[in-house]
Amino acid sequence: xxxxxxxxxxxxxxxxxxxxxxxxxxxxxxxxxxxxxxxxxxxxxxxxxxxxxxxxxxxxxxxxxxxxxxxxxxxxxxxxxxxxxxxxxxxxxxxxxxxxxxxxxxxxxxxxxxxxxxxxxxxxxxxxxxxxxxxxxxxxxxxxxxxxxxxxxxxxxxxxxxxxxxxxxxxxxxxxxxxxxxxxxxxxxxxxxxxxxxxxxxxxxxxxxxxxxxxxxxxxxxxxxxxxxxxxxxxxxxxxxxxxxxxxxxxxxxxxxxxxxxxxxxxxxxxxxxxxxxxxxxxxxxxxxxxxxxxxxxxxxxxxxxxxxxxxxxxxxxxxxxxxxxxxxxx
Numbered sequence: 001x002x003x004x005x006x007x008x009x010x011x012x013x014x015x016x017x018x019x020x021x022x023x024x025x026x027x028x029x030x031x032x033x034x035x036x037x038x039x040x041x042x043x044x045x046x047x048x049x050x051x052x053x054x055x056x057x058x059x060x061x062x063x064x065x066x067x068x069x070x071x072x073x074x075x076x077x078x079x080x081x082x083x084x085x086x087x088x089x090x091x092x093x094x095x096x097x098x099x100x101x102x103x104x105x106x107x108x109x110x111x112x113x114x115x116x117x118x119x120x121x122x123x124x125x126x127x128x129x130x131x132x133x134x135x136x137x138x139x140x141x142x143x144x145x146x147x148x149x150x151x152x153x154x155x156x157x158x159x160x161x162x163x164x165x166x167x168x169x170x171x172x173x174x175x176x177x178x179x180x181x182x183x184x185x186x187x188x189x190x191x192x193x194x195x196x197x198x199x200x201x202x203x204x205x206x207x208x209x210x211x212x213x214x215x216x217x218x219x220x221x222x223x224x225x226x227x228x229x230x231x232x233x234x235x236x237x238x239x240x241x242x243x244x245x246x247x248x249x250x251x252x253x254x255x256x257x258x259x260x261x262x263x264x265x266x267x268x269x270x271x272x273x274x275x276x277x278x279x280x281x282x283x284x285x286x287x288x289x290x291x292x293x294x295x296x297x298x299x300x301x302x303x304x305x306x307x308x309x310x311x312x313x314x315x316x317x318x319x320x321x322x323x324x325x326x327x328x329x330x331x
Contacts (some may be wrong), residue, residue: 013188030062032096032277033084035269037077037167038302039068044220045244045266049120053093054271060278065089071118072164072192074101085109091277096122097167104127115280119265120201121169123290133287137264137294143173145295146215147180149260153239155213158185159204162228163192163221169197173243177215189280190222198225205229209236216242219261227252228283245298254303261303278282 034053034150038046050066057064067084069076074097082105084092092109096102096118103312109116110272118126118134126134150158158181160174176184188204190197202220205211214230216223222244230238239259242249244266272291280286298306 002113027123030090030281032057032062032064032093032274032276033087033089034064034066034273035077035080035084035096036066036068036095037072039070039096039100040066042071044212044246045218048266049270051071051272056078056278060275062090062274064274066131072097072167074098074166077101078105081105082108084115088112089114090281091273092116093273093277094118094122094131095120095170097127097164099125099129099168100300103323106130113224115277115286117276119269119273120279121167121200124310127290130216132251133276134290135269135293135295137292139169139172140176142262142295143176143178143179144295145213146173146260146262147177147182147245148275149180149230149240149297150177150213150215150241151181151183153213153259155181155239156183157208157210158183158213158215159201159211160185160187161190161197161201161214161222161226162187163190163197164217165189174215181213183213190225192221194203194221194225197222198229201226202229202232205233205236205238207214212236212238212241214238216240218242219246220322223258224248224252225263227258231257235278250298250307253298254298254307256300260300261298262294263296263298265296266293268293 001029013323035047036049040050053066059240061073067080078101081094081102085105085108088227091112093114094106106129116131118131123134123136123138160177162170162174164170174187190200214226216226219242226240241260242258243262245263249258249261253261278284278323
């Protein structure tokens, strides 16, 4: 009798163990899809976003699938979002460079009961499309901050370099810049190829000697190119600012070759939504408003500090840690 009771007890424990394992396995099957308008293969900025998302996925034990068109293509991106919604993931993370092009597939995901969080582009429209919240920066506000910074530098005639026509977020950056700058601003389309962008910028500067301010909307695409174009000129003072931070731009800001950079912290844009979706599934909690990761104005003093330089421009003592830039690219 005692042996029979013991065997029964062992079977009960085994059953509880397998039930617990099954529950854990079910939890580990949480699957999130991340769709962005910029590709990791061609952008260090989106690489940083993906690194953040991958890190969060590892920490919370979920599967993360990342997808993006090879180049900026709203139709292809809409198709990727639609395909993701049809798969029925446990969560969808998506950038919204153009609400008109992406509204239908995003709403379809929401109607299917998939929790959606928008990132990067879409701060002002994500929630209206059904997203729980947006993680990123207000693009108009970021542009306005850049405009006010350039106005304080006494700029009067500016170029706003747009490398992705049709990306509403970039249009908002230029609009904010125009309002904050309160001077003459020309919105100039530039190629997405940095070398070609540099040629176009140099040509425009040669045509108009009154241009004394340049705002690039991407450090990799046109920010570094603008700095080099200005360096090639003699006898002209042109202030250059850019969105996002690369190692090269950080050095340019520290050296005074660029006036500032706007940091929107792409790692957080990938990391936070994965964490939020996992918390939502496991604890039923989620932030009730958008989460701002920027804009952070990186000035010369900030750049020197992040590079570990002293006021005199020399490296800090041997024990000082060299800090990497928070961003490395542009959306």
